[in-house]
Amino acid sequence: MTQRTYFNSDELTMRTQVIDCSPDDAGKFRVTLAETLFHPHGGGQLSDKGSIAGVNVERVILEGDKVIHIADQEVAVGEALIEVSPETRMLHARLHSAGHLISGVVEQMGWYASKGHHWPGEGRVVFEPRGNPQPLTADGVEQTVNRLIANDVPRHLAELDGMRSVCFGDLPMRNCGGTHVRSAGQVGPIKILKLKEKKGQLSIQYDLVS
Secondary structure, eight states: OOEEGGGTOOOOEEEEEEEEEEEOTTSOEEEEESEEOOOOSBTTBOOOOEEETTEEEEEEEEETTEEEEEESSOOOSEEEEEEEOHHHHHHHHHHHHHHHHHHHHHHTTTEEEEEEEOOTTOOEEEEEEOSSOOOOOHHHHHHHHHHHHHTTOBEEEEEETTEEEEEETTSOOEEOOSOOOSBGGGTOOEEEEEEEEETTEEEEEEEEOO
16 A cells, blocks of 8 residues: 555655566556655546656556556665656646636535546536536636635645545535645636536536636
8 A cells, every 4th residue: 555645745755665666568667655745647637747766757557555656767676765746746736726616616506526627728527416506607607716716715635534625715625636736826817618518417618827
């Protein structure tokens, strides 16, 4: 089991133990750490990139309770310095946090987020109606979210029923294993590209302005 330190830490560098390093069929190396700051691919978010002992980490995947770091060279077993790319982490955290802000705002209007996709250029959240859903407009959602961003509402982390949960400001807590900015202002302005309701589902496409 890999301790997923990024759940409760925004640090991008740390010393940890390389537990195993083995070659794969593609000429890469699968590295397992005792604890990691690298977020793996999943939960609607792409993986972090960076390095282990100076060796490039191309992507990170989750297999059961192990986080597997795919490196382009062999890494020696033992203590090593790991470094997460700050540019990649910030982009993914901004996109994922934007999705949570949209979800929180829309949830208060009677829609429950059932699916999120927070990739660069492909941001999308899908909602199901709950109770008495109210009509929404792209402009209305965008203005409300951007107001929270302008007010720089803080991120809150908690553990609910054994699950890590995240919210911004007074928005509802949602279970989430992804990475997020410390406060909404770091997201920067967002743009709602498309709001579409079809077959009882509401899909909202979004992107960062810059």
